Amino acid sequence: MAQVRYVSASRVYGKNAPPAVDALxxxxxxxxxxxxxxxxxxxxxxxxxxxxxxxPLDAGRVEIGERDVTFVPPKDRDIAMVFQNYALxxxxxxxxxxxxxxKMQGVPKDERDRRVREAAxxxxxxxxxxxxxxxxxxxxxxxxxxxxRAIVREPxxxxxxxxxxxxxxxxxxxxxxQIAELQRRLGITTxxxxxxxxxxxxxxxxxxxxARGKLQQCATPRELxxxxxxxxxxxxxxxxxxxxxxxxxxxxxxxxAGTVLPLPAAVRTAASxxxxxxxxxxIRPEHLHLANGSGELAGEVLLxxxxxxxxxxxxxxxxxxDPVVARTEGRTPPAPGQQVTFHVQPDDIFAFxxxxxxxxAG
Amino acid sequence: MTAVPLRALRAREPGSRRLRExxxxxxxxxxxxxxxxxxxxxxxxxxxxxxKPESAAETWPPRFTFSPTLAEFRxxxxxxxxxVTHSVIATxxxxxxxxxxxxxxxxxxxxxxxxxxxxxxxFFISTKMLPIVAAIGPLYVIALKTHLLxxxxxxxxxxxxxxxxxxxxxxxxxxxxxxxELLEAAELDGAGRIREITGVILPVISPGLVSTALIxxxxxxxxxxxxxxxxxxxxxxxxxxxxxxxxxxGLYIAHLSAAATVASVPxxxxxxxxxxxxxxxxxxxxxx
Numbered sequence: 001m002a003q004v005r006y007v008s009a010s011r012v013y014g015k016n017a018p019p020a021v022d023a024l025x026x027x028x029x030x031x032x033x034x035x036x037x038x039x040x041x042x043x044x045x046x047x048x049x050x051x052x053x054x055x056p057l058d059a060g061r062v063e064i065g066e067r068d069v070t071f072v073p074p075k076d077r078d079i080a081m082v083f084q085n086y087a088l089x090x091x092x093x094x095x096x097x098x099x100x101x102x103k104m105q106g107v108p109k110d111e112r113d114r115r116v117r118e119a120a121x122x123x124x125x126x127x128x129x130x131x132x133x134x135x136x137x138x139x140x141x142x143x144x145x146x147x148x149r150a151i152v153r154e155p156x157x158x159x160x161x162x163x164x165x166x167x168x169x170x171x172x173x174x175x176x177x178q179i180a181e182l183q184r185r186l187g188i189t190t191x192x193x194x195x196x197x198x199x200x201x202x203x204x205x206x207x208x209x210x211a212r213g214k215l216q217q218c219a220t221p222r223e224l225x226x227x228x229x230x231x232x233x234x235x236x237x238x239x240x241x242x243x244x245x246x247x248x249x250x251x252x253x254x255x256x257a258g259t260v261l262p263l264p265a266a267v268r269t270a271a272s273x274x275x276x277x278x279x280x281x282x283i284r285p286e287h288l289h290l291a292n293g294s295g296e297l298a299g300e301v302l303l304x305x306x307x308x309x310x311x312x313x314x315x316x317x318x319x320x321x322d323p324v325v326a327r328t329e330g331r332t333p334p335a336p337g338q339q340v341t342f343h344v345q346p347d348d349i350f351a352f353x354x355x356x357x358x359x360x361a362g
Numbered sequence: 363m364t365a366v367p368l369r370a371l372r373a374r375e376p377g378s379r380r381l382r383e384x385x386x387x388x389x390x391x392x393x394x395x396x397x398x399x400x401x402x403x404x405x406x407x408x409x410x411x412x413x414k415p416e417s418a419a420e421t422w423p424p425r426f427t428f429s430p431t432l433a434e435f436r437x438x439x440x441x442x443x444x445x446v447t448h449s450v451i452a453t454x455x456x457x458x459x460x461x462x463x464x465x466x467x468x469x470x471x472x473x474x475x476x477x478x479x480x481x482x483x484x485f486f487i488s489t490k491m492l493p494i495v496a497a498i499g500p501l502y503v504i505a506l507k508t509h510l511l512x513x514x515x516x517x518x519x520x521x522x523x524x525x526x527x528x529x530x531x532x533x534x535x536x537x538x539x540x541x542x543e544l545l546e547a548a549e550l551d552g553a554g555r556i557r558e559i560t561g562v563i564l565p566v567i568s569p570g571l572v573s574t575a576l577i578x579x580x581x582x583x584x585x586x587x588x589x590x591x592x593x594x595x596x597x598x599x600x601x602x603x604x605x606x607x608x609x610x611x612g613l614y615i616a617h618l619s620a621a622a623t624v625a626s627v628p629x630x631x632x633x634x635x636x637x638x639x640x641x642x643x644x645x646x647x648x649x650x
Contacts, residue, residue: 052546052550053550054546054549054550073549074546074549074550075549075550075551075552079550080550081546081547081550083543083546083547084543085541085543087541087543087544087546087547088547089544089547089548089561089562089565090565090566091565091566091568092565100548100551100553100561101550101551101552104551104552104553104557105552149547149551
């Protein structure tokens with residue numbers, strides 16, 4: 001059990017390249033499930049590898065349980081890692097794969113066997129499977145063996161690098177909940193890297209959103225969704241993504257689709273203080289409420305994606321604005337080509353600075 | 363109006379294309395067979411001649427009908443003892459040395475590359491660029507001074523040196539194929555350098571090692587120039603036996619053919635195995 005701390009940790013690959021990880025400050029609590037999420041090139045995997053010791057730091061430090069491990073070799077950091085491609089030793093059996101780290105530590109054979117069996121039971125790997133080679137296993141089984149190899153070590157921190165990305169969609173959802181449940185049961189601090197914001201939202205106690213090597217926001221999934229600190233987080237978290245439109249400011253609010261959207265007073269004050277003529281307005285798909293002709297935003301339905309429980313409407317609003325996506329009840333969605341209007345609550349509109357992307361008066 | 367000719371055109375086009383494809387394939391097949399037969403005929407002639415009596419071997423026009431005999435093979439087997447022993451020792455000894463030296467060298471040039479690894483790599487292969495004739499004088503003197511002339515050790519050492527550059531390049535390319543995640547997993551699991559090589563890398567690249575070894579075996583087995591110049595009797599190898607089958611006078615074609623056939627058999631077997639494991643070795647990237 002241990003907490004993990006990144007203190008201004010940086011990693012620069014090329015001399016003139018921007019840092020892959022730029023002065024990362026992040027504290028992960030003891031027993032916490034922390035998800036690092038971001039698009040490719042955001043530095044999330046590099047940050048994880050810095051914690052693993054597979055990537056040196058160019059500045060700052062990394063601590064595990066109050067101990068500075070910046071210059072400690074990976075094997076002495078008391079961590080275990082699950083790789084994206086599992087990295088199972090192809091010529092070793094499942095049991096040998098899982099017990100290899102213990103063997104390296106000089107744990108006696110009986111003890112090793114006991115712990116391997118215990119981990120296998122925890123992961124529903126039956127005894128015959130322990131004698132098989134990785135290539136004889138299915139993708140899901142390999143994934144569990146990779147998990148088992150990490151569990152057997154009883155480390156202080158689990159590191160997971162997109163461990164579900166090689167599974168098919170159904171198995172991924174299933175395994176996702178198993179990993180979250182297992183982590184809760186074992187209570188071991190876990191750092192989990194993914195590019196999939198659904199994984200991030202469903203698994204993490206807290207989620208750290210990274211972009212271009214910089215930490216954007218670290219908060220609970222709910223907080224990220226309800227209170228994104230900037231345009232990047234707002235657009236990245238949530239599926240389908242938040243509708244973001246650059247809109248000119250007018251007296252009472254913002255002009256969108258030939259009408260004036262009322263903005264909260266706090267936003268208007270912040271915008272005028274910053275001397276802005278326009279801002280980026282963000283509306284979540286579920287906050288566009290269909291209103292039978294009485295809504296303020298009018299547009300034409302381009303496409304209907306029926307998801308069963310609900311339906312996604314792709315709508316071109318009046319004027320030249322980009323299409324927006326609205327989430328509606330799935331039974332009786334409007335047909336493509338139909339004219340619709342939406343109602344929006346002023347409090348549901350997020351406002352961002354058009355240049356910096358920072359949230360205005362959140 | 364335009365629909366009919368268009369359809370006719372479409373129907374004709376694939377037909378003519380198929381015709382061209384088929385005729386192209388036949389052309390390549392014929393060419394491949396001609397080349398293959400051109401390479402194979404001399405070998406076939408050698409094997410046929412080996413079964414002829416000496417009197418029927420050298421006739422003009424060549425005779426295809428004869429009563430086969432094993433007399434020449436019997437003669438070969440009566441005299442090949444020391445030669446084949448030397449060849450086996452030099453071949454296997456040098457191949458083992460090549461692998462023992464090549465694996466660490468390839469590791470240092472691929473997995474954890476040392477400084478200036480590129481220079482090292484090119485230095486190794488550059489030793490193959492010099493014609494061996496240019497080195498034979500110094501080699502002879504060195505062998506003489508170290509009392510290794512006509513000793514099996516001189517062949518083991520030189521065959522090792524001869525095959526090592528190629529082996530390092532091959533083993534290195536196999537090691538580069540080992541997924542880096544696998545090596546990182548080993549590092550996290552606490553495996554040191556030796557463990558990393560023996561426990562993780564070698565098992566993964568074993569098909570590649572086998573093909574490397576087989577190629578070294580073939581080259582060492584076939585080597586004549588060094589053996590001819592540096593050995594006489596105590597270390598003479600199979601290729602030298604072939605030369606010694608040529609007498610000063612009299613007929614010798616059948617005897618030489620029999621000896622050459624016997625000398626070729628191990629190479630053909632090894633080559634055949636190497637071909638299969640080479641394909642496996644080179645396709646190693648498929649391991650996941």
